[in-house]
Amino acid sequence: MNKKLVSTNVVEYMVNKFAALGLLVFLMCSYLLLATKFDLYEFTENLSNLKIWGLICGYALVTTMLIDLIENKWIAFTFQTSVLLHCLAGFIVFFPFMGINFFSVIAGAVGALCAFIYAFSSYLFHRKKKFAWVILLVFPLLLSVRLYDFTSKKDWTIKETNSSFSAEFEYFNGKHEILLPLKKGEKVTSYLSFTQLNEGGYGYHILDHNKEYVGMKELAESEEEGTQAIQFHAIQSGVYKIIVTGDDLKGKIDVNWEID
Template sequence: MNKKFVSPNVVEYMVNKLAALGLLLFLMCSYLLLATEFDLYEFTEYLSNLKIWGLICGYALVTTLLIDLIRYRWIAFTVQTGVLLHCLAGFIVFFPFMGISFFSVIAGAVGSLCAFIYAFSSYLFQRKKKFLWVILLVFPLLLSVRLYDFTSKKGWTVEETNSSFSAEFEHFNGKHEILLSLKKGEKVTSYLSFTQIDEGGYGYHILDHNEEYVGIKELEESEEEGTQAIEFNAAQPGVYKIIVTGDELKGKIDVNWEID
């Protein structure tokens, strides 16, 4: 293999790897857009899971650095062998977590395909360097897109008190945040009721002051159909969020809470 594949210039080498990663992320995001039928709110929710994206990027970069280190320090092998090693790394990563099963094989096949795209892109950008900087724009673009809230509301009518929230709407696709200022150790019991007129979907979750998911305890459902009682505790003081979500939903949402 031609040793120009890895530039002696560390900056140029890392730019190449980041550009290849940017192209992979662009293709993955294109697939997500198609899979969500261009629902920009759902798309940005996928982008907001920084832990998953960080693991994907980190694993890709560490793997390719190790393969290149082996290639140029200890064992010389061809470009084709390097690509195969990337594919193998993308395939086996799921087995320690999922075991050997049909689903882990499918996940491994997808990981192998992503690894192939990444390794091939890195090689391609060594020959087509003018595309490097264009592809690198993917990172700031994705960061800026995920910060925008694409929630859409139509006919949105709200009634609020210190311990309740109610909204009626003709259309709701996205999220709405209900803010609770809590002291350490306070317990919140909340009753969430969703009245669904159309076939849209709905859901809810709790975030703490660090935008981390809060564990909740589901209590026995109310006798009233569609009402769910939940309970959670404030591990630290701060502003917590009860987030209700709608997926092309028409109807009404009622949320009541008690703080002890």
């Protein structure tokens, strides 16, 4: 067979698979937007979990390629059989991790639906090749969106020292980073207090210089009521971040820390 023809077929095959994946990701992101009530900060935070998205996309690509390999090398499938195998793969993937229970069955049903959308999209783009190239734009679009910080703050007033941070606000939806340059082995004890003046939510976490979550130890509450004490160690030297988050929150945040 002509090498150029083989190369063209391979490119068309990969474009088809990635386009089908792009449409599936687009539909999943549309659902996320609806589920978060168009909260763009929460939406981009969900997009930023690249490990989860990588597992979803990787599993979809590997599974569909294996099914196509079996079909081309050994058994000729009908379209209906191919779709059924995709759905089966989407259904059973959760059982090894979650066991067989109500929640894994629900997750499997969602997985099967996603697999059906993927298989049908691949069939659609095989017939409408020009649309496949357009759908590929989903990936760079989502990558660019997730880089933008949609944090919203109103009447945000802060006070900072070398060992404390305080903010009062009428509205806070998103995140605020408190930077801590640390040396390897240093221990940080931090005291966080959230004053909640409405029904908004709040939270916090620690990231290291590689943007990885840092394990922290929750200590008993301090003498000041409502103050949470946490402790963590710097495994390597670098700039660590205490990140406080708000979900349509009105009130005040106080953070104090000691470095040993």
